[in-house]
Each structure stands twice: as C-alpha cells, then as structure tokens.
Amino acid sequence: xxxxxxxxxxxxxxxxxxxxxxxxxxxxxxxxxxxxxxxxxxxxxxxxxxxxxxxxxxxxxxxxxxxxxxxxxxxxxxxxxxxxxxxxxxxxxxxxxxxxxxxxxxxxxxxxxxxxxxxxxxxxxxxxxxxxxxxxxxxxxxxxxxxxxxxxxxxxxxxxxxxxxxxxxxxxxxxxxxxxxxxxxxxxxxxxxxxxxxxxxxxxxxxxxxxxxxxxxxxxxxxxxxxxxxxxxxxxxxxxxxxxxxxxxxxxxxxxxxxxxxxxxxxxxxxxxxxxxxxxxxxxxxxxxxxxxxxxxxx
Amino acid sequence: xxxxxxxxxxxxxxxxxxxxxxxxxxxxxxxxxxxxxxxxxxxxxxxxxxxxxxxxxxxxxxxxxxxxxxxxxxxxxxxxxxxxxxxxxxxxxxxxxxxxxxxxxxxxxxxxxxxxxxxxxxxxxxxxxxxxxxxxxxxxxxxxxxxxxxxxxxxxxxxxxxxxxxxxxxxxxxxxxxxxxxxxxxxxxxxxxxxxxxxxxxxxxxxxxxxxxxxxxxxxxxxxxxxxxxxxxxxxxxxxxxxxxxxxxxxxxxxxxxxxxxxxxxxxxxxxxxxxxxxxxxxxxxxxxxxxxxxxxxxxxxxxxxxxxxxxxxxxxxxxxxxxxxxxxxxxxxxxxxxxxxxxxxxxxxxxxxxxxxxxxxxxxxxxxxxxxxxxxxxxxxxxxxxxxxxxxxxxxxxxxxxxxxxxxxxxxxxxxxxxxxxxxxxxxxxxxxxxxxxxxxxxxx
Numbered sequence: 001x002x003x004x005x006x007x008x009x010x011x012x013x014x015x016x017x018x019x020x021x022x023x024x025x026x027x028x029x030x031x032x033x034x035x036x037x038x039x040x041x042x043x044x045x046x047x048x049x050x051x052x053x054x055x056x057x058x059x060x061x062x063x064x065x066x067x068x069x070x071x072x073x074x075x076x077x078x079x080x081x082x083x084x085x086x087x088x089x090x091x092x093x094x095x096x097x098x099x100x101x102x103x104x105x106x107x108x109x110x111x112x113x114x115x116x117x118x119x120x121x122x123x124x125x126x127x128x129x130x131x132x133x134x135x136x137x138x139x140x141x142x143x144x145x146x147x148x149x150x151x152x153x154x155x156x157x158x159x160x161x162x163x164x165x166x167x168x169x170x171x172x173x174x175x176x177x178x179x180x181x182x183x184x185x186x187x188x189x190x191x192x193x194x195x196x197x198x199x200x201x202x203x204x205x206x207x208x209x210x211x212x213x214x215x216x217x218x219x220x221x222x223x224x225x226x227x228x229x230x231x232x233x234x235x236x237x238x239x240x241x242x243x244x245x246x247x248x249x250x251x252x253x254x255x256x257x258x259x260x261x262x263x264x265x266x267x268x269x270x271x272x273x274x275x276x277x278x279x280x281x282x283x284x285x286x287x288x289x290x291x292x293x294x295x296x297x298x299x
Numbered sequence: 300x301x302x303x304x305x306x307x308x309x310x311x312x313x314x315x316x317x318x319x320x321x322x323x324x325x326x327x328x329x330x331x332x333x334x335x336x337x338x339x340x341x342x343x344x345x346x347x348x349x350x351x352x353x354x355x356x357x358x359x360x361x362x363x364x365x366x367x368x369x370x371x372x373x374x375x376x377x378x379x380x381x382x383x384x385x386x387x388x389x390x391x392x393x394x395x396x397x398x399x400x401x402x403x404x405x406x407x408x409x410x411x412x413x414x415x416x417x418x419x420x421x422x423x424x425x426x427x428x429x430x431x432x433x434x435x436x437x438x439x440x441x442x443x444x445x446x447x448x449x450x451x452x453x454x455x456x457x458x459x460x461x462x463x464x465x466x467x468x469x470x471x472x473x474x475x476x477x478x479x480x481x482x483x484x485x486x487x488x489x490x491x492x493x494x495x496x497x498x499x500x501x502x503x504x505x506x507x508x509x510x511x512x513x514x515x516x517x518x519x520x521x522x523x524x525x526x527x528x529x530x531x532x533x534x535x536x537x538x539x540x541x542x543x544x545x546x547x548x549x550x551x552x553x554x555x556x557x558x559x560x561x562x563x564x565x566x567x568x569x570x571x572x573x574x575x576x577x578x579x580x581x582x583x584x585x586x587x588x589x590x591x592x593x594x595x596x597x598x599x600x601x602x603x604x605x606x607x608x609x610x611x612x613x614x615x616x617x618x619x620x621x622x623x624x625x626x627x628x629x630x631x632x633x634x635x636x637x638x639x640x641x642x643x644x645x646x647x648x649x650x651x652x653x654x655x656x657x658x659x660x661x662x663x664x665x666x667x668x669x670x671x672x673x674x675x676x677x678x679x680x681x682x683x684x685x686x687x688x689x690x691x692x693x694x695x696x697x698x699x700x701x702x703x704x705x706x707x708x709x710x711x712x713x714x715x716x717x718x719x720x721x722x723x724x725x726x727x728x729x730x731x732x733x734x735x736x737x738x739x740x741x742x743x744x745x
Contacts, residue, residue: 012741048539050728067304070540081532085318097310098540100303142536 001025002047002150002181007056009042009205016042018205019056024150024198029172029182031192031199031213035293038202040185041078044152047183048075060150071100074148076140078155078185084128088114088138091127092145099146106145113141117167132159140168144175151175151182157191169194189286201289208292217282220291225254225265228277235272239264251277308545308552311537315524315553316560329561333568340572344579357415359447360399362406364422365429369398371457372421375450394446403432410434417447421454428455507685509565510619511658513558517623518630518650521554522643525634525727534727543724547631554627555620614701615688621708622684626650628715629681635726636735650681657682664689678704680711718743 002024009017017039024030034040045051047058049065060069082091089110096106114120117137127135136159144151153172157165172195176182186192192199193213201209209216222243233245236254241261246253254265262280269278319325338345359376363369373396380394399406403420410416418434431451433439439447460470528534537546629650637643660676664686677687677696683704690696725742729735 045535045728048535050535050538067540067542071303073539075536075539077532077535079532081534081536083527083531083533085527094314095536095540098307098537100307100540 001061002183003057003059003062004043004047005057007043007046007058008054009039009046009051010054016205017046017053017202018207020200020202020205020207021056022198022200022207022210024181024183026149026179026181027176028198029176029184029195031196032183032185032202033189033192033199033289034202037204039205040202041154042205043202044075044077044154044183044185047150047152048073071146072149074143074146074151076143076151076153076156078158080135080139082127082135082139082142085126087124087126088122088130089124091138092142095142096145101146109145109147110141113145116171117141133161133164136160137164140171144171147175147178148180151180153182154185155187156184157186157188165191189284189289193285199285201292203293209288213285216288217285220283220288221258222283222287222291223256223259223262224281224283224287225256225262226277226279226281227252227254227265227269227275229269229275230272231269231275235268236265239268304542304545307541308549311541311546311549312553312556315549316556318524319520319553319557329564332565333571336565336568337572337575340569341576341579344576355415356393356395357417357443358395358397360397360406360409360416360418362399362401362403362418362420364420365458367461368421368429368454368458372396372419372450372454375453375457376446378453379446379450407434410436412436417443419447419451421451428459507658507661507689509562510685511654513562514623514626514654515651516561517554517558517627518647520557521550521627521630522634522637522647523640524550524553525631526637526640526643529635529637529727529730530639538727543727544720546727547720547723550631551624551627554630555623558623559620610698611688611691614698614705615684618684618687618701618705618708621705621712622681625680625708625712625715626654628712628719632715632719632722632726635723636729636739638730638732642732653681654685657685661685661689664695670695674700678707680704680708683708 004023005021007017007020008015020039020043022030032040032043042051046053047065049067049070058065060072063069065073083094086094089107092110093103093106096109097103101109110123111120114123117140119134119137122130122134122138127138130138136156140156143153151172156168156172160168169191172182172184176195182195184192184195196213198212199210199216200207228251231252233247233252236242236245236252239261241257241264243255243257246255256262256265259280266278269275361369361372363372376394376396399409399418401409406418406420410418414435414437416436417439418432420432420434422430422432424430429451433447460473465473528537541549630647633646633650634643637646660673660682664673673686673690674696677683677690677700687696687701687704691698691701721742722739725738729738
C-alpha cells in the first residue's frame, strides 16, 4: 500500500504541497486532480524520491521509498521523457536496465507490449521519427515495462486519439486487476471518473476534496435532471431549489440543489404531455471540480 | 554507494560511451583526424605521388677559373650538407657539385629557366684571394644562400691557408670540429637536462595540443549528454532509478574514459602513419614528420635522460588525468545548472578560456624564464597539467612543484565533488533559469 501522511513541501517561502494525506491499495486507481500549479507534479516527484519533502512521510508497503524500491515503480511524466536519438528498443533496454531488469526479460516484454499497442514495426525506429501519439505509447510502454507495483500516470492520454485512448484504458484497467496501485492525474475528468474510485482534488497545494468518488458525489448533493418533451425552461425556473436550467439541442438540463427538489420538478413534468425522457443523474466530476475549485478561488 | 547503484552507474558509463562512439560526429572526426595525422606523417610521399619531387637535388655548377678552388669547394659543400642532415633540419637541400668546363655565357644558358641549378664562377683576386659570381634563375632562399656563402668563405680560407705553408697536420687540426666543454653554474643543471629540454621542445607540443583538444572534447561531451537528458526530461526517469551521485560519477567516468580512448586512438593513428612511412620507404626521404619522431626517440635513447623521464612521464600523466577529472567534474556541475545546450555553451566559455590560457602559456613558457608569475600559474589547477611539464623541462620548476600541482588538483577535485554534487543534485531536475544562482547557493548551504 502507498501511504502519504501529512506530506508538505516548501520551495523557499512558497508552500507547494500542504499536509497532503492519502492511501492507495493494491488494485486501486487513485485520482490526483488539480489545476496547473496545484502541486500534483511536486507530489509525484516526492513519491519518486526526486524531491525531499519538508514534512510528512511517504511509504510503499510500510517502507520509505528509496532506490531499492523505485525499481518497482513505473512513472509516466506529463512531458515526454524519452531520449529521442535512441531507437524504441534502445530506449526500453536503457530504462528497463535502470529498473534492474535483465536484457532478455526486457526484450520479450517489449515485443509483447508493442504487439498489444499495435506498433511492433516501431521497435528499431528512432523515437524522434515517431508521431506524438506513438511517442506517448512508447513512453507508456517504458513505464509499465517492469510490471510495476506502483504506477504513476501524469496525463497519460496527452496527444492520443480516441482509438488509442481505448487501448490505454484497457491496459490501465488490466494492470489494476493484476494488483498494481495506480495514481492517475488528468485534466480530462471523464477519464478520471471512469477509472478512479478514490481521488483528491488539490488547489494551491491543499487538498480541497478527498475520498471515494461515490461519497464525494453524495456529499455534493446537487443533482441534474434531464427532461425531453413539451417543456420550456420557464416551467422550472421558478421552482425553489432549482439552480439553473440549461437548454440543450433537444432536451433541458435542470440543475437542482438537492434530491428533495426532484419531486417538485417531477410534479411539473407529470402535468405535461409528450414527455419522452425524465432522468435524474449524479453531477459529473467535472462539475464538482469546477464548483469546488471555483469556490476556493473566490475565497 | 550501494551495489545496485554501483552496477547501474557502470551501466550508464557503458551506455554513455556507446552513444558517443556511435555518433556520426565521432566517426567523421576520427576519420578526419586519422587522415590528417597519417597524411602529415607521410606528406612528402603524398606530394611526390602528385608530381612533387623531394629527391631532386640542386646542381651547383662550378666554373673554376683559379684551377685550385673546385675540389675545396666541393668538399666544403659536402661537409655543410652532412652537418645539416645531422641537425635533422627539415629544410636542408641536397646538392650535387659539378665542375663546369665551358664558358660563363654557356653556364648562364644552362641555368636559364631551371630553379634546380646554380652557377658559381670562382676567379682570382689580388686583394681578396678569390672573387665569386653566384648565378641563379630565381631568388635563392636564405638557408641555401647561407650554405653556399659559407662553403665559398671556407674555400677562400682554405686557399689562403694552403698558400701560407701550413703543414697538413695543422690544416687537419684547423678543420676538426671544436670540442665544447659545458659548465653549468647552477649545480642542479646537467647536460642531460639540456638534452631533455631540446627533446621535449619537440615532444611537448605534440602532447600539449592533443591534451587541449581532448579537454574541449571532454567538456563538450559531458555538457551535451547532461543537457540531452535534461531537455528531453529523460532525466526524471533516470534519476528516479539512479541516484544523482551515481549519475554524476557515470558522466565523469564516461567522459574521462572517452578522452583516454580518443587519446589512444590519436597515438594509434600516429603509429599507423609511422608504420605506413616505414613500409613505403618514406623514412628515407628528407622532410618527413616521421624523421622528427624517429630522431627524438633515438635522441632519448642515446642521451641517457631516460632516468629523469622515469619520473617526469608518470607525474605528468597523473597530473593530466587528475586535470581531466577536474574539467569533467566542473563540466558536469555547469551542465546541470543549464536548461539547454545553448546555455551550456555560454557557461562553458570560461572553461575554454582557462584552457586556452594554459595552452598559450605552455607554448610560450620558454620566453618567461625566471618569472614568478608563470611559476605561480603552474600551480593553478586546470592550467597546471598543461603548463607544469613544459616549465619542468625548461628548468623553471622542479619535481616538488609538480607534486604541489598534483596535490592542489586533488584538493580541487575533492571540493568539486563535495560541493559540486550538492549543486548537481538540485541542478539536474531544475528546468528554469529563473533564480538559478540563488537555488545553487541555497543547495550549497543545505
């Protein structure tokens, strides 16, 4: 289990991470979210031992993370971290060996992964000759080459088309199923929502939301009702507890303060004819994120 | 350093060396260097192959109107030619002296349009023993003129001596070379030192230039590697698995191994050039670089200075290797502080200037006899390796001074490792030039 307890990092007088605590268990995919400069990369660097923390502790299976442990970690950085003059094979041999892997293991695992990512023909190509998306694939392959116990993914879908995003998703889920602990960071909330049962949303180094996604959504209370039929926004705007009504192409989205308002909206809808859709949905993570981050910004 | 870190450090050393050796730049530079070194050592053969002729001798036609000067002149020219060959000068021409039996007018026609022919007309003179007319198609070079003038003057002296009824024994004694006994008022100086000074006057420019070149290669290699890993952000993955200490030393070891390998290659090219010269018979031709080396080697063997070279060579090598390490440590530290290769090139300028100062001081060291200033410079790390050996050989400094230089470089290396490593650890993961110096000073304080 990866455990962060009260992790704090100062750069001079600047507080980059403020008392951050969370746990990631084997098989869990954990979301670490935040706007740019929130302290995510600093947190990743502290987990990897690249930066010393000012306060707190980070352990993996109860052990402080040092160079004996980092061989079991995979790290995909937000920016490309490939030596572009090397070929794919050379790059994988280089990073694999630095993770303590044997050459034959690296090469057989590489062949397997290149097949799975549908790029076996790139094995002897130089990294700089590959497209951005294919470079991202190779970077991902180098991160999971050692079948890591802990995998840190900082914006893994950057530069990928929807088809390749699906390949990545499948691989990430498969790794979690095999027992890897995965920390995932992305600006794309729909991806985080899809993978992560647990998450932390950071703002200016502080965790503003933390816990299981289900609980976070419940605590958020607000719901969205989608109505399709012979209705207009005016029908709902005057109902107490309705925050906003958004007109989409062929339906209305009624944002309500809490579940208690659902009955009031339903009463109005039930009086109307030709209603083809009435669905109550949880708020999206994106809404929660924007709302919480917005609140904190205002404060 | 833990064993797995040590293993990874040696792996990084291997990868760095392999990456360097596989670059097009390295291959092209070595092809050019090999061609240049082998070519320079066989330049005479190459020129001959393209139509030049190093064997063509200058014919000196002597129209002897005195009927007694020709034999003396011919023997004097022979003596001067032989002396020039013994001096191993590259410039000495060879002469064929021929007696000319026709008229002066015909002699001029013979020489017309031929730069390899010289005419000398020797006639009686009441006041001056002989008068001489020197005829050539074009200007003669200074050395040629000096040799012919010298032979004519000797001929004149010999004629005068012969006419003054001196015995043959006395005449032979006059022409015997003077034996010079050397006395050195400085008791620490010996004739061996003087020989070694002469020899090293040739040897050290051969060593100093490659040392200077290799220093630049070393600084460039380390800077380029660290910056390549930093700019591609590969550094984060590397440092996540290898400690900054292991990474730093891997660069230093790889850099030094590379320059030593490159140095060996340079000597190998010289050896190939030498062997080529032996095989194609170029060593018999005047004016080759091989002659120079050959004569230096034979002088070393013959002069008996081998004993002093026994300590001069190892001490110089130790000083050079320690200085390479100092340059590589400094280059690594500076490279870690920069965010791209352009920044590094600016930051390495002071290193290049220091190296250049050392190079010029070393090549001009014989001009600064007795200067305290130059002696102090010979202790300064980074410069000492290039300057001290030259000063030692011209007798400006002693062996103790070289040892002091070695101790100072060791101390510098210790300080560079102790404090530089702190900067390196912070620098390699720093991607912003903003507040760079503040960060570095903070790293030093921490």
